[in-house]
Amino acid sequence: MRPSFRFTARHRSVAIALVALIAGCTAFAQAPRDLDYSRTRASQTGLYRGTIRPAGDSIPQGKMQSWSLHLETAAGAPVDSATISVDGGMPKHGHGLPTKPQVTRSLGNGDHFVEGIKFNMGGWWVVKFHVSAAAGSDSLVFNISL
């Protein structure tokens, strides 16, 4: 009688190797096609709307840069008083930002000065602003393509 299929340790190692191979082959693959690269995004649970304003029209690679982040509530009221932390990285490469950007001061009218931004290679990056203000805590996620 033909034995029924059993998922043995050997099968498991083959499956892991296959998954690893596929992951390896796709590790440096292109970014998903439907990414939103808008510079104005709603926060993840909709509490805020943010707009990033890099210093120039294009975002340079390999250069230290400062941005401003305009932050407002969902109703459109500028948010000046907020604690904002920044992180991000390259999802397809599995690494973070090469620097630790900081929001160093409020510029008024909902604008915040962000220093220490740098992208050391080309491709798809994400930059996340974690906002804590009167309306609550939420995160803004921006996709950047270099």
Next chain:
Amino acid sequence: MYIFAFMRMRPWQRVAFIFGVVLGTLALTTTLQAHSRQRARWSPKERALLRSLSLASQGPMPEDPSNRYADDDAAAHLGHLLFFDTRLSRTGTVSCASCHVPEKNFQDGLRVGRGVGDGSRRTMPIAGTAHSSWYFWDGRADSQWAQALGPLENPVEHGGDRTQYARTMAREYRAEYESIFGPLPSLAGVPAHAAPVAASGSEAAWARLPVGTRDDISRVYANIGKAIAAYERRIDFAPTRFDDYVAAELASASQSPASGFTADEEAGLRLFIGNASCVNCHNGPQFTDNHFHNTGVRRDSEPSPDSGRSAGVVKALAGEFSCTSRYSDSRPGDCAELRFAVAEGAELVRAYKPPSLRNVVGRAPYMHAGQLASLDDVLQHYSDAPSAAIGHSELKALHLSAGERRQIMAFLGTLTGPLTAPSGFLTAPTRN
């Protein structure tokens, strides 16, 4: 004969014959055109990448706000003298040029540097480093002048100390020094050897000096670094065949015999910016992203345990001669690399800076402790992507064939070229 054969054909056969000839000719022409186009054509995205790698995209020399003498010609001249002066060592036998040999692209070809003793890291090249943000393999210095000071007091490199060096400046270079930096401090009563370097034997003498005297001597020491940096800053890469090739491609001009690439070189370039992903870390006109990467380079041949950027960033942040130190000429708002440096995290473990790939072909052995003897070994390493013994390697196995490795090496050969510097700066000065 063919005409007779054609005449003997039936009408439908003649139509089929003519149709076949036309179709065959069309197919052949299209294939030939596609082939000639393929050798020279790059997509708009690839052209942008090629442009970004060319020296023509480099832009002006970046300022060093921490060194107000960086662009001072007299400081560069003094730095040239100091760079080659073996009196700036404990034994009187080691100068910067002992390891950074001008004829060898300012490196030594050894697995690890050899000064008054054996070092633990591969000597790094100097050309083009004014465009860098971090210095040493682990980025433990944040300027060329802070970097230059490291080896001078390192017990196995120059092995001397700042008090000795201040005396050397007073004895040998007083006029040059004072014309640039102002009066040297009095060294009366200052011991022959004193420095705040642990286990150097001179730290106790340093601790006994008054704070003001220590500061005066440290300032002379910092100025030695600033002069050497002013010299090093002027050493850069000249355009190579690669830069000529890119210029012709971007102008849509035909390649000259000098700039034209062989099929291997072109295929290697295509791999470099494409499937082999080399350009991820080796980008920009200097072919380095000036960041730090764990690439799983083996540890077995390292003379001492080495944690890479993890330790390097801690030293940089605490650096006595950092961009934010009292000896820096920077203003508030400068020093962004230091102020916004990633100071901790798993990504820093055994992460090292990719050196420029310009002139890489003549610079074996490779990696931070010279672990890999040849470029083929390096490409085999990237092809295999072994796991890191400590930390996590960023590499993904490339599975390059021998032919692909040969092609990438052929391309890297197009990055070989001369250095540029003011007259006389690429050889020893005549004064000493």
